Amino acid sequence: MGLQTPVKQTAFPIVWMPETIEEAWEMKKKTVGAVFVAGGTVIQMRREQGVSQATHLISLTNIEQLKMINDGDTLLEIGSLCVLSDCLKASAIKAEVPLLIKAIASIAAPAVRNRGTIGGNVTYRQGDAIPVMVALDADAVIYSDNGYECISVAEYVENLEPSILLAVRFRKEKPTKAKFIYEKVGRREAFTLSLLTIACVVELDGAVLKQIKLAIGGGDMIPQRLTEIENVLTGAPLTEELLTVAYSRFKKAGVICTTPFATEEYVRTVLANIVVSSLEEFMKEEVRYGKD
Numbered sequence: 001m002g003l004q005t006p007v008k009q010t011a012f013p014i015v016w017m018p019e020t021i022e023e024a025w026e027m028k029k030k031t032v033g034a035v036f037v038a039g040g041t042v043i044q045m046r047r048e049q050g051v052s053q054a055t056h057l058i059s060l061t062n063i064e065q066l067k068m069i070n071d072g073d074t075l076l077e078i079g080s081l082c083v084l085s086d087c088l089k090a091s092a093i094k095a096e097v098p099l100l101i102k103a104i105a106s107i108a109a110p111a112v113r114n115r116g117t118i119g120g121n122v123t124y125r126q127g128d129a130i131p132v133m134v135a136l137d138a139d140a141v142i143y144s145d146n147g148y149e150c151i152s153v154a155e156y157v158e159n160l161e162p163s164i165l166l167a168v169r170f171r172k173e174k175p176t177k178a179k180f181i182y183e184k185v186g187r188r189e190a191f192t193l194s195l196l197t198i199a200c201v202v203e204l205d206g207a208v209l210k211q212i213k214l215a216i217g218g219g220d221m222i223p224q225r226l227t228e229i230e231n232v233l234t235g236a237p238l239t240e241e242l243l244t245v246a247y248s249r250f251k252k253a254g255v256i257c258t259t260p261f262a263t264e265e266y267v268r269t270v271l272a273n274i275v276v277s278s279l280e281e282f283m284k285e286e287v288r289y290g291k292d
């Protein structure tokens, strides 16, 4: 990041303003080295860091259909060009995906949220909203040479094949009695890039962990589901013994990247502490209130 040699920009990039998805894709194919731009916050940040810039930008701003939120009977679809601050106000998102609201509220400061888009957050690949999408099995609607496709957000961010991200799609079926965890751990309390972001959905059947979906991101990590740990916990009674086993598993979890600010050991310990203490709370609530 800060160690890159600044590249002197000799000219401003040429900005293309397509009005349709197909037009935008054709421009991308025809113009070598052209990149899409939505809110431009990441692109601007990279320019300030001295990273070499594209000579052609394809702005998606004029493609109106990418700015829509479709609240259907079974699906909630958020257009990739929806601005983060608008997402925070959208009643459909508040009602259907409160965990996403929590994640978006933790992103940067209002000025960045007023420009940055949900699609840019995903294609940036390190966005704090991604672990929520991965934990909730959300899909990415994309357009490329293969036409229109719908693939999981997890697969999309892992491979990031050339395409336009059109929307993020959440299924509306929600487990009854689901409990949620969302934590972003940074170097300070507010306005900070994440060292670790955790999103987790837990479904309890009495004291049994009927289902757990756990995703992490942050730092340079590609957001990922921790399926090995999910498998250990799913179907097991939530007891002190299980939490002890879970804690030791978390200390070996997933592909965790170090950053200049946090060792792998630190990130694993924080992950274990946050998830296990939240599960402990859920266990105590279950003992306190029993089955509804």
Ligand SMILES: Cc1cc2nc3c(=O)[nH]c(=O)nc-3n(C[C@H](O)[C@H](O)[C@H](O)COP(=O)(O)OP(=O)(O)OC[C@H]3O[C@@H](n4cnc5c(N)ncnc54)[C@H](O)[C@@H]3O)c2cc1C
Pocket: 035, 036, 037, 038, 039, 040, 041, 042, 043, 044, 045, 060, 080, 081, 084, 106, 107, 108, 109, 112, 115, 116, 117, 118, 119, 120, 121, 122, 123, 124, 126, 127, 128, 129, 163, 164, 165, 166, 191, 192, 193, 194
């Ligand atoms: C000061 C500052 C603080 C920040 N803090 C945070 C933070 O705390 N958490 C966080 O998650 N992010 C943070 N960010 C990163 C960023 O602002 C957000 O992730 C934002 O959502 C990016 O959206 P954008 O529309 O501005 O992306 P852009 O800059 O427009 O694009 C980002 C990347 O995605 C590509 N792209 C954009 N849209 C599409 C699309 N529809 N299809 C295909 N490719 C596309 C672009 O080519 C580019 O490579 C911060 C940025 C700044 C400048």
